Amino acid sequence: MKNNENKLSHDTKGELSGVLVVVEHVGAEVSPSSLQLTGKGRELADQINKKLMTVLIGENEESLNKMTADLISHGADIVYISQHKELAEYTTLPYVRVVADLIKDIKPEIVLFSASTSGRDMAPRIAARIQTGLTADCTNLVIDDFDDPISKNKYQKVLFQIRPAFGGDVMATIVSPDHYPQMATVRRNVFEVPPEDKSRKGEIIKFESNITGPDLCLSIEEIIRQTKKTVDLKKARIIVSGGRGLYKQSEKGFKLIKELADLLGGEVGASRGAVDSGWIDHGHQVGQTGQTVKPEVYIACGISGAVQHIAGMSGAKMIIAINKDSNASIFRYADYGLTEDVFEVLPKMIEYLKKEKNIEN
Amino acid sequence: MIVLVKQVPDPSKKVGMTEQGTVDRTKSLPIMNPFDAFALEAALSIKDKYGGKITVLSMGPPKADEVLREAITLGADEGVLLSDRKMAASDTLATAFTLSKAIEKIGDFSFIFCGMQAIDGDTAQVGPQIAERLNIPQVTFVEEINFNEDMTATFKRVIEGGHEIVKSNLPITECPMLITITNTAKKPRLPKITGKFKAKKAKIPVWGVKDIEPDENQHDKFGMSGSPTRVKKIERPNSGKEPCRVMEDGNVEEKIESLMEHSKINSLSTD
Numbered sequence: 156m157k158n159n160e161n162k163l164s165h166d167t168k169g170e171l172s173g174v175l176v177v178v179e180h181v182g183a184e185v186s187p188s189s190l191q192l193t194g195k196g197r198e199l200a201d202q203i204n205k206k207l208m209t210v211l212i213g214e215n216e217e218s219l220n221k222m223t224a225d226l227i228s229h230g231a232d233i234v235y236i237s238q239h240k241e242l243a244e245y246t247t248l249p250y251v252r253v254v255a256d257l258i259k260d261i262k263p264e265i266v267l268f269s270a271s272t273s274g275r276d277m278a279p280r281i282a283a284r285i286q287t288g289l290t291a292d293c294t295n296l297v298i299d300d301f302d303d304p305i306s307k308n309k310y311q312k313v314l315f316q317i318r319p320a321f322g323g324d325v326m327a328t329i330v331s332p333d334h335y336p337q338m339a340t341v342r343r344n345v346f347e348v349p350p351e352d353k354s355r356k357g358e359i360i361k362f363e364s365n366i367t368g369p370d371l372c373l374s375i376e377e378i379i380r381q382t383k384k385t386v387d388l389k390k391a392r393i394i395v396s397g398g399r400g401l402y403k404q405s406e407k408g409f410k411l412i413k414e415l416a417d418l419l420g421g422e423v424g425a426s427r428g429a430v431d432s433g434w435i436d437h438g439h440q441v442g443q444t445g446q447t448v449k450p451e452v453y454i455a456c457g458i459s460g461a462v463q464h465i466a467g468m469s470g471a472k473m474i475i476a477i478n479k480d481s482n483a484s485i486f487r488y489a490d491y492g493l494t495e496d497v498f499e500v501l502p503k504m505i506e507y508l509k510k511e512k513n514i515e516n
Numbered sequence: 517m518i519v520l521v522k523q524v525p526d527p528s529k530k531v532g533m534t535e536q537g538t539v540d541r542t543k544s545l546p547i548m549n550p551f552d553a554f555a556l557e558a559a560l561s562i563k564d565k566y567g568g569k570i571t572v573l574s575m576g577p578p579k580a581d582e583v584l585r586e587a588i589t590l591g592a593d594e595g596v597l598l599s600d601r602k603m604a605a606s607d608t609l610a611t612a613f614t615l616s617k618a619i620e621k622i623g624d625f626s627f628i629f630c631g632m633q634a635i636d637g638d639t640a641q642v643g644p645q646i647a648e649r650l651n652i653p654q655v656t657f658v659e660e661i662n663f664n665e666d667m668t669a670t671f672k673r674v675i676e677g678g679h680e681i682v683k684s685n686l687p688i689t690e691c692p693m694l695i696t697i698t699n700t701a702k703k704p705r706l707p708k709i710t711g712k713f714k715a716k717k718a719k720i721p722v723w724g725v726k727d728i729e730p731d732e733n734q735h736d737k738f739g740m741s742g743s744p745t746r747v748k749k750i751e752r753p754n755s756g757k758e759p760c761r762v763m764e765d766g767n768v769e770e771k772i773e774s775l776m777e778h779s780k781i782n783s784l785s786t787d
């Protein structure tokens with residue numbers, strides 16, 4: 156192996172500290188995805204017999220303290236805190252500086268990030284700074300032994316990072332056996348939030364990073380959140396969702412969707428395409444930046460099936476797609492399909508269901 | 517401006533796999549990564565308004581010069597292809613290293629544009645890793661760019677539950693950066709006949725490892741040896757999934773009827 160200052164060989168692995176989870180939060184609330192990662196991180200840390208560490212980054216002392224307690228009660232052994240006025244909102248370079256400095260200092264064996272728009276913004280940059288591997292948008296993490304068929308090296312207790320590729324056509328297992336830390340961004344809602352144990356004890360360590368002028372070349376001017384009211388789609392057994400395919404008469408389209416959903420005893424969902432067009436509130440959005448749903452039946456109306464949408468609904472037991480383009484990706488995931496105009500299908504489907512109900516009554 | 521483009525297998529065709537579990541690129545007709553078309557459009561819009569030169573850069577097999585020609589058809593000025601066996605089997609870190617070496621050779625730029633991710637790997641990692649290696653700021657998942665009077669820029673970025681407006685504190689002429697563009701940004705334009713002509717004539721240099729002049733200690737940063745991650749296994753989880761049953765017989769009413777009968781959603785909603 157050639158000399159590489161950042162590279163740790165597996166012989167020195169024993170000296171590495173444990174699992175580090177990079178925590179995201181909105182205000183004083185740890186985001187659910189970070190609590191889920193804390194749960195999974197706890198499991199992985201136990202399997203490698205090491206500590207679970209979390210890092211909290213922010214500005215407000217009171218919120219940081221509250222969240223520290225939440226992290227410990229959800230499984231963290233150590234909470235590292237970086238508090239700075241420039242860290243109030245996520246911006247790339249200051250956050251990268253803080254996390255990369257911490258990693259260099261504490262040398263974790265595994266680092267986990269949420270696969271959010273900030274996690275996927277900072278993690279690759281941190282991996283490049285540390286010169287280690289990174290796997291994007293994992294849907295499972297497993298500790299297992301790896302026998303390298305090429306070098307014939309045997310590695311014990313490596314992190315298997317499992318993720319969909321080619322729009323979910325295939326699942327790939329990625330390993331990074333010669334580089335530490337092993338890093339991954341992890342899709343939310345693939346792991347459960349662990350049960351809380353308020354009696355758990357943990358250590359709190361504050362640290363400072365030297366955030367320099369060039370780190371501050373970009374600033375956040377405004378954050379626009381579109382959610383008025385979140386509709387809880389997680390418990391819905393049936394979801395009827397509308398997308399940009401309703402553009403011809405969006406208002407009528409969503410009325411039809413609501414009517415169908417009501418008839419089926421279900422809820423209304425939407426693609427980001429429909430939300431960004433202003434036809435429906437973000438509280439209905441399904442997908443990577445919306446909700447993750449697992450209904451019995453998911454009916455996608457005029458939705459193309461972008462990976463970011465699929466990420467939120469592929470757990471549905473049955474997927475029905477109505478899209479007039481027979482090449483739309485949604486048909487790769489659907490069980491049943493109609494390649495017709497939604498505006499023709501929806502009224503007729505509603506009519507059909509109404510008739511059925513009358514016969515039953 | 518530099519725009520990074522990648523040739524990817526056409527997703528509307530099934531991906532072929534070799535016995536080794538890697539993608540069989542010979543089996544699928546490649547296209548320009550759809551996200552990169554949005555990145556190119558972002559650069560072209562700036563060029564329309566403010567002028568400037570657009571260089572498109574791709575790393576891939578020799579055949580990937582097709583995507584560069586496609587970009588030239590749409591209005592890019594020149595293309596460079598990175599192609600070398602030594603670059604094969606690169607993960608995102610090695611890819612970013614290779615592309616950043618080529619960018620250093622191309623020289624001055626005010627923006628590097630990339631698609632937010634490539635539809636084959638979906639990692640969204642190469643852009644930020646290039647920015648880190650070049651030591652320039654990045655703004656990812658950008659949907660809209662606006663320039664202010666003092667030539668600072670504002671970027672509308674897609675985030676959870678909405679958008680975020682990011683502002684550059686320096687004029688863009690003083691602060692080169694890397695931007696990744698979403699598929700929710702301005703729609704790519706259609707090609708012009710004159711562009712096709714230009715693209716056909718364009719000479720596209722092909723650079724190998726030695727052309728991008730790695731330092732002595734950088735030779736192990738390319739391809740497999742520069743890639744910390746390894747693909748251990750690839751599986752088709754959906755191989756068990758039945759293909760979608762599209763209702764094909766009869767008129768719309770009849771199709772709905774058979775959909776309802778097959779899917780039995782009606783019984784589910786009433787129990």
Ligand SMILES: Cc1cc2nc3c(=O)[nH]c(=O)nc-3n(C[C@H](O)[C@H](O)[C@H](O)COP(=O)(O)OP(=O)(O)OC[C@H]3O[C@@H](n4cnc5c(N)ncnc54)[C@H](O)[C@@H]3O)c2cc1C
Pocket residue numbers: 272397398399400401402425426427428429440441442443444445446456457458459460461462463464467477478479480483495496497498632657674675698699700
């Ligand atoms: C960082 C990031 C996060 C994102 N997060 C999400 C997310 O959480 N959720 C999400 O959904 N998206 C998300 N997106 C956006 C995603 O990439 C797609 O742009 C979006 O899902 C497209 O929405 P759509 O399918 O409604 O629209 P389109 O892709 O425009 O598809 C419309 C479909 O309707 C069909 N159609 C048109 N007319 C008709 C008709 N009359 N009858 C039947 N069919 C018709 C068309 O054939 C087409 O397939 C995200 C993007 C980014 C960059």
